[in-house]
Amino acid sequence: MPRRHRAARDRPGPPAPSPRPRTAAPVWASADGMTVRTVSGETGKVYRCPGCQQEIKPGTPHLVVMTEGGVEGRRHWHTPCWRQERRRRGLG
Numbered sequence: 001m002p003r004r005h006r007a008a009r010d011r012p013g014p015p016a017p018s019p020r021p022r023t024a025a026p027v028w029a030s031a032d033g034m035t036v037r038t039v040s041g042e043t044g045k046v047y048r049c050p051g052c053q054q055e056i057k058p059g060t061p062h063l064v065v066m067t068e069g070g071v072e073g074r075r076h077w078h079t080p081c082w083r084q085e086r087r088r089r090g091l092g
């Protein structure tokens with residue numbers, strides 16, 4: 001009786017695709033001409049939210065909003081403040 005040997009080794013499959021990068025902003029947050037990213041706030045820095053003028057405490061997940069094509073208009077926003085600001089600007 002012939003011994004059966006394994007035809008194929010257990011090969012690892014292709015890496016699982018990650019549909020969204022971790023920094024992707026929620027869909028509602030995006031705006032024309034703007035790049036919006038989510039940040040975890042783990043850098044330990046304190047930012048000033050232009051929406052409410054309050055500090056964004058370290059460790060607070062929030063949004064970074066940039067004018068497309070540059071980091072010049074880069075601002076850190078509380079997520080709810082940006083939501084309000086978008087509405088104020090008529091972006092959503």
Ligand SMILES: [Zn+2]
Nearest residue numbers: 049052078081
């Ligand atoms: Zn705010």
